[in-house]
Amino acid sequence: MSESFFWWTKEQLDLYEKVKDFVENHIEEAEFYYWKRKFPWPLVKKAAKEGFFGVGIPKEYGGMELGATGGCITGEQLGRLYSVGHVFTVSILAGLEQILRYATEEQKRKWLPKIASGEQLGAVCITEPFAGSDAANVFTSAEKDGDEWIINGKKRFITGAGVADRYFIYAKTSEDPAVRKQSGHITSFIVEKGTPGFTLEKINPLIGIENVPNGYLDFNNVRISDKNRIGAVGKGWNVMMSGLNFERLIGSAILLGMFDDTIKLLFHYTKRRVQFNRTTNKFPGIQNGIAEIITKCKVARTFAYYCAKLIDEGKEPMIEASIAKLVATEYGRECALKAIQIMGGDGLTRFYPTERFLRDSKIGEIVGGTNEVQKMIIYRFSAMLPGSNVSIRLRWNDEIDAPLISKKDSRFKGLEVNEENILKVIAHDFKVNPGLYMTPDDVREDIGGGSRSSIRKIFEALENKKLIVVHRDRQKKIALVKASYEGLQQAFPKEHYQWFPEWYDDSDKF
Numbered sequence: 001m002s003e004s005f006f007w008w009t010k011e012q013l014d015l016y017e018k019v020k021d022f023v024e025n026h027i028e029e030a031e032f033y034y035w036k037r038k039f040p041w042p043l044v045k046k047a048a049k050e051g052f053f054g055v056g057i058p059k060e061y062g063g064m065e066l067g068a069t070g071g072c073i074t075g076e077q078l079g080r081l082y083s084v085g086h087v088f089t090v091s092i093l094a095g096l097e098q099i100l101r102y103a104t105e106e107q108k109r110k111w112l113p114k115i116a117s118g119e120q121l122g123a124v125c126i127t128e129p130f131a132g133s134d135a136a137n138v139f140t141s142a143e144k145d146g147d148e149w150i151i152n153g154k155k156r157f158i159t160g161a162g163v164a165d166r167y168f169i170y171a172k173t174s175e176d177p178a179v180r181k182q183s184g185h186i187t188s189f190i191v192e193k194g195t196p197g198f199t200l201e202k203i204n205p206l207i208g209i210e211n212v213p214n215g216y217l218d219f220n221n222v223r224i225s226d227k228n229r230i231g232a233v234g235k236g237w238n239v240m241m242s243g244l245n246f247e248r249l250i251g252s253a254i255l256l257g258m259f260d261d262t263i264k265l266l267f268h269y270t271k272r273r274v275q276f277n278r279t280t281n282k283f284p285g286i287q288n289g290i291a292e293i294i295t296k297c298k299v300a301r302t303f304a305y306y307c308a309k310l311i312d313e314g315k316e317p318m319i320e321a322s323i324a325k326l327v328a329t330e331y332g333r334e335c336a337l338k339a340i341q342i343m344g345g346d347g348l349t350r351f352y353p354t355e356r357f358l359r360d361s362k363i364g365e366i367v368g369g370t371n372e373v374q375k376m377i378i379y380r381f382s383a384m385l386p387g388s389n390v391s392i393r394l395r396w397n398d399e400i401d402a403p404l405i406s407k408k409d410s411r412f413k414g415l416e417v418n419e420e421n422i423l424k425v426i427a428h429d430f431k432v433n434p435g436l437y438m439t440p441d442d443v444r445e446d447i448g449g450g451s452r453s454s455i456r457k458i459f460e461a462l463e464n465k466k467l468i469v470v471h472r473d474r475q476k477k478i479a480l481v482k483a484s485y486e487g488l489q490q491a492f493p494k495e496h497y498q499w500f501p502e503w504y505d506d507s508d509k510f
Contacts, residue, residue, distance in 0.1 A: 002076070002260045005305050012069055015055065019077040022050055023257075030081035037211050039163055044087055047078065048118020053088060056096060056246075061112035068246055068311035072253040072304055079254030080261055082356070083212045087121060089254050090159045090212075094122025095168035095190060095230065097243030102188075102231035111190065114166070123164035124247075125155040125191075125217065126240065133373050135170075136237065138186055140219060142171035149189065149229065151222040154201065159367070161215030162200050167191045170236045179234065186236030190228045197222040208359030244369070245321035249307050251368045252328035256304060258357045259297035259332065262339050265352065266290050269343055280342070289342050296331040303327055319381050322374040325364075329371060332361030391442065394432045401499070403432045410446035417450035422458045423467055427483040427491030431499075437471060437480035462487070 004016055026043060033040035047053070055070040057063025064070060071092065079085030092115065099111055114120040131137040140153025151171055158167070167190070174185040191198055201216040231239040270281035270290070280286050307324045310317040336358035340347030347354045365371045382388055395406040412428070415421040425446045429438050444455055459478050462468040467487035471480040483491065500509065 002257070002301070005302075007309060008069065009066075011064070012066055012073060015064065015066055015070055016073050016077075018050070019052060019074050022047070022052075023077045023080050026081060030084060033211060034082050039211055039213065040081075040083055040087075041163075043081065043084055044121070045118065047081075047084055047088065051116070052078065053091060053118040054116025056092060057112050057116045058100075061108060062116040063112070068249060068308040069305065071246070071250045072256075072308045075250050075253035076256040076301075078257075080257035083209065085254040085257070086209050086212045087160060087163075089250055090124065091115065091118075091120075091122045091164070093243070093247045093250060094124050094160075094164070094166060095188075095243075096122075097246045098168065098188065098230055098239045101242050102235070102239050107227070107230065111166070120165040121160055121163060122166040122168060123158050123160040125158055125167050125169040127157045128153065128155055133370055135240065136180075136183055136186065138170055138172045140169065140171045142173050142187060142189065144173075144226075144233075145223075147226050148223050149226065151189070151191065151198075151219040151224065153219050154216060155219075156216040157204065157214060157367075158217055159209065159212060159214050161203065161217060162213050165193045167193070167198075167217065168230075170240055173233055173236075183237035184234040186240070187233050188230045188236040188239040189224060190230060191219075191222060191224055192228075195222055195224060206363060208356065208363045245307075245311060245316060245318055248321045248325040248368050248374075249304060249311065252300075252325045252364065253304055255328045255332045255357075255361060255364055256297075256301050258353075258360065259293070259300065259335060262335065262354060262357055263290070263294055263297060265354065266293070266339055266342060269346070269352075273343075273346075286342055289338050293335040293338055296335050300324075300328045300331045319378055322369075322377045325368060326371050326374045326378070329361055329364035332364060333358060336361055391445075393442075396428070396432055409448065412446050413448035415447055417447055417454065417458070419458050419461055421447060422455065423462060423483065423487055424491045426462075426468055426481055427488050428496075430483055430488055431497050437482040439480060440478060443481065 002020075004013055008016070026046065029043050030040060033043065051064060052074050054063035055066050055074045056068065057065065059065045066073075075085060075089055078088045095111070096115060099108060103111070115122065126135055128139055130139045140151065140155060142149045142151045151169070153171065155169060168188065169191055170186050170188050172185050173187040174180065176185070179185050197220040199218050199220070201218040203213050203215040206214050267281070267290070270286055271279055273280045303320070304324045307317050307320040310320060336354055339354040340358065343352065343354060346352060349355070392405060393407070394403040395408055395410065396402075397404045397406075410425070412421060412425050422443060425443050426438055429436070429442075440452065440455060440459070444450060444452065456478060459468065459470060459481055463470050467484055467490060469482050469484050470478045473479040488497065
């Protein structure tokens with residue numbers, strides 16, 4: 001199911017072939033480390049030697065400069081090597097985009113070659129006992145002392161804890177409520193392993209990613225140079241947000257290779273499993289299940305690379321990155337469950353990688369911003385787009401005797417703006433949309449005149465007479481209006497609101 005896309009450059013196509021060959025030649029080694037429950041240092045070093053960790057880093061700093069697409073290509077394939085994919089993802093997400101955007105030239109020349117060569121593995125440190133999805137609620141503090149910062153606090157759920165050399169952290173640098181309100185209380189830093197006072201507190205076994213340590217970190221009067229600060233003081237929130245699209249995309253890419261291997265396994269398995277005197281691939285239900293997995297694999301993969309293309313074009317696809325993460329992880333979980341069901345009892349054993357796919361997908365739904373946060377982002381930012389605020393108006397058509405989606409003017413347009421006509425506009429909307437309110441702009445558009453302030457005063461007068469019901473926003477301004485039952489009666493005779501289909505028998509009306 002894994003194939004190249006027509007918009008890839010020659011360099012990206014060459015990378016695809018190179019990393020795919022590397023993975024095919026090292027799957028057995030990756031499985032060996034998985035079963036030994038050992039961190040695969042030798043295999044990680046082999047991947048680093050191939051230059052894969054520098055796929056998104058500019059060439060002048062020792063990288064390949066193949067952007068988000070290159071990151072996806074590498075992440076997708078290395079994800080098939082299980083822990084190697086997770087290490088790759090976390091290491092390049094440990095400040096890469098943030099360094100590229102916010103670091104000084106001196107800092108870039110110090111850190112980027114180390115990331116590109118794989119000389120240093122990295123880890124991202126956002127989550128705390130106090131801060132999870134609420135990423136701004138950072139309690140770990142950094143206080144300035146001359147040319148140094150003193151860091152105190154804790155971080156948790158750090159993938160690569162202990163094996164990583166470079167930890168990209170966010171710490172609180174202001175207690176001012178006004179500054180906090182503007183998210184100006186956070187600053188970002190790089191803390192290196194071995195710094196006095198910086199220790200590993202606990203390794204925290206998770207449901208998946210079993211041979212990549214996940215743990216808690218402790219900062220006890222940790223002193224670091226101001227040269228380890230990335231970005232301006234108080235701009236840590238901006239630094240954090242700057243890389244999220246890239247991070248969510250690459251984080252989802254490592255699941256794509258697992259989709260592909262799951263499909264290959266199912267074709268292999270169902271051709272060899274016999275039940276009721278037939279191989280199970282002959283059963284329509286099994287075929288349908290595999291078809292569903294293939295479909296979701298292709299959808300997740302195509303959307304991920306579409307999102308990567310947008311990032312490489314210099315766009316900030318926040319909605320698309322959240323969708324890519326949401327789709328890859330939720331589809332991953334659904335497809336893993338489907339694959340386990342297709343394989344029956346064998347799908348439950350650790351001898352096959354389907355149950356591993358399920359566990360890793362579940363982790364994917366939580367890390368990098370929970371999928372509930374992704375849905376919130378998708379909704380809120382989509383609602384801000386111009387196309388989301390276009391009114392879809394239904395107008396009653398007397399010839400058809402039914403409401404039609406229409407761009408024509410309301411039948412009330414041009415009437416004098418007074419209480420009687422405004423009430424008619426609102427009451428007539430009941431005939432078309434009995435369960436909906438109207439916005440003040442809907443009313444103003446329908447009557448075709450009047451200032452907003454004059455119409456608002458009419459609303460208030462009609463409300464006092466109990467002819468309309470209003471809904472107010474948090475500022476107590478009238479946001480929506482709807483005719484009351486008394487208003488409906490005053491505006492039109494009851495026959496105005498009646499409607500029956502042609503087939504309805506008159507004798508049944510009352």
